[in-house]
Amino acid sequence: MAIVPETKDWTWVLERPCPECSFDPASTAYDSIPELLRRNAAAWPAVLARPDVRERPNDSTWSPLEYAAHVRDVFRLFPERLALLLTEDDPLFANWDQDATAVAERYDLQDPAVVADELTAAAEVAATAFGSVAPELRHRSARRSDGAHFTAESLARYFVHDPIHHLHDVGESP
Numbered sequence: 691m692a693i694v695p696e697t698k699d700w701t702w703v704l705e706r707p708c709p710e711c712s713f714d715p716a717s718t719a720y721d722s723i724p725e726l727l728r729r730n731a732a733a734w735p736a737v738l739a740r741p742d743v744r745e746r747p748n749d750s751t752w753s754p755l756e757y758a759a760h761v762r763d764v765f766r767l768f769p770e771r772l773a774l775l776l777t778e779d780d781p782l783f784a785n786w787d788q789d790a791t792a793v794a795e796r797y798d799l800q801d802p803a804v805v806a807d808e809l810t811a812a813a814e815v816a817a818t819a820f821g822s823v824a825p826e827l828r829h830r831s832a833r834r835s836d837g838a839h840f841t842a843e844s845l846a847r848y849f850v851h852d853p854i855h856h857l858h859d860v861g862e863s864p
Contacts, residue, residue: 704844704847708851708855712858713854715851718847720843723846723847723849726850727765727816727820727853728814730813731810731813731814734761737757737860737862738754738803738805751859755805757859758802758856759792759800760791760792760797761857762805762809762812763788763791764852765809765813765816766812766815767786768816768819768845768849769816771845772820772842774832775831775832775845776823776830780833782832782833783832785834816849820846823842827842828841830842
């Protein structure tokens with residue numbers, strides 16, 4: 691659904707500006723990540739209040755509500771991944787099938803007001819978690835089962851691109 695799958699071909703997200711949303715990881719300082727997350731979260735309640743919130747632009751693209759529910763879950767997942775990275779030596783992240791989650795959790799039927807509240811709360815947890823990582827710990831690493839390796843710093847940049855990109859997908863900017 692126009693999202694970057696968890697595959698080996700993910701490194702472009704960290705190497706150059708995104709051709710769709712223009713996020714530039716190279717010019718994004720780690721210390722700016724918490725504010726970027728908060729600013730992004732602040733834009734989603736307006737998206738979720740739109741009259742077209744449940745409308746898909748086509749059969750292969752999520753509705754604004756589905757994107758928002760996904761972003762909420764991303765905001766929930768990445769602090770867990772960060773905690774694992776900081777507390778274990780080179781941990782392996784569990785796989786997450788975001789499309790299966792969307793179907794199983796019925797993103798399309800969720801209450802937009804509840805999603806807005808949950809997304810905002812989860813974003814604050816994520817911003818606080820990433821903001822609290824001391825510079826000397828940002829080199830710690832973790833990996834995914836597909837072979838992708840992350841440090842706390844690259845994980846933060848990879849993570850922040852997702853909600854920024856999806857806000858772009860629904861026609862908004864932070």
